[in-house]
Amino acid sequence: xxxxxxxxxxxxxxxxxxxxxxxxxxxxxxxxxxxxxxxxxxxxxxxxxxxxxxxxxxxxxxxxxxxxxxxxxxxxxxxxxxxxxxxxxxxxxxxxxxxxxxxxxxxxxxxxxxxxxxxxxxxxxxxxxxxxxxxxxxxxxxxxxxxxxxxxxxxxxxxxxxxxxxxxxxxxxxxxxxxxxxxxxxxxxxxxxxxxxxxxxx
Numbered sequence: 001x002x003x004x005x006x007x008x009x010x011x012x013x014x015x016x017x018x019x020x021x022x023x024x025x026x027x028x029x030x031x032x033x034x035x036x037x038x039x040x041x042x043x044x045x046x047x048x049x050x051x052x053x054x055x056x057x058x059x060x061x062x063x064x065x066x067x068x069x070x071x072x073x074x075x076x077x078x079x080x081x082x083x084x085x086x087x088x089x090x091x092x093x094x095x096x097x098x099x100x101x102x103x104x105x106x107x108x109x110x111x112x113x114x115x116x117x118x119x120x121x122x123x124x125x126x127x128x129x130x131x132x133x134x135x136x137x138x139x140x141x142x143x144x145x146x147x148x149x150x151x152x153x154x155x156x157x158x159x160x161x162x163x164x165x166x167x168x169x170x171x172x173x174x175x176x177x178x179x180x181x182x183x184x185x186x187x188x189x190x191x192x193x194x195x196x197x198x199x200x201x202x
Contacts, residue, residue: 001178002107007031012111015119017048017057036108039097043112046094061116062123064092068155072162086163095168106171113175117152121183124148149190152180157195 004012007030011023024044028037048057068089076082090096099105124144156176160169181187 001174002110004107004111005031012115015115015122017059020044034104035102036104039105039108042097043094043109059119061093062119064089065116065120065155068159069151072154072159082163086165090168093172098171110171110175113172114179117176117179118183121148121179149194152176153191153194153198158198
């Protein structure tokens with residue numbers, strides 16, 4: 001989905017912010033502008049730029065992945081509170097920056113989300129991910145795989161279903177799903193099985 005040049009593939013494959021900045025500048029300089037370069041730069045700055053310390057990179061999109069899990073797990077007394085949380089999350093992830101009628105705009109955002117999820121999944125390989133027994137014991141490889149699948153589902157299809165935001169989250173959800181299935185040879189089957197089991201248990 002959304003094929004692109006080798007230079008842009010290199011940019012979206014890299015998860016280190018400093019290296020991404022170099023690759024972004026090189027791609028903009030050497031590739032013909034498809035009309036989405038301004039969006040790519042805006043997404044980069046929105047995601048990483050720390051105005052108080054420009055030499056230090058943060059990753060706000062990575063944090064929003066964690067925040068989406070919290071939003072999914074929170075059961076609000078009033079529906080309006082959940083809607084407010086979703087609106088803030090969409091804004092923080094730049095949903096409103098995408099021109100849904102422009103394929104190159106959608107493509108640029110899709111690949112930025114793919115990169116975000118690739119980085120998120122890289123954190124799940126760390127021994128500190130989802131520690132057990134009050135943070136003392138590390139989870140096994142199998143437990144981390146199960147938990148990362150659960151996270152991916154909750155921050156995409158689960159959250160969209162809970163708040164009936166399938167249309168608004170369609171591009172995000174597709175990118176999250178595609179990033180997950182390329183990270184795991186059994187990703188397609190595992191995601192399908194988890195989704196079906198969740199629907200059966202509702």
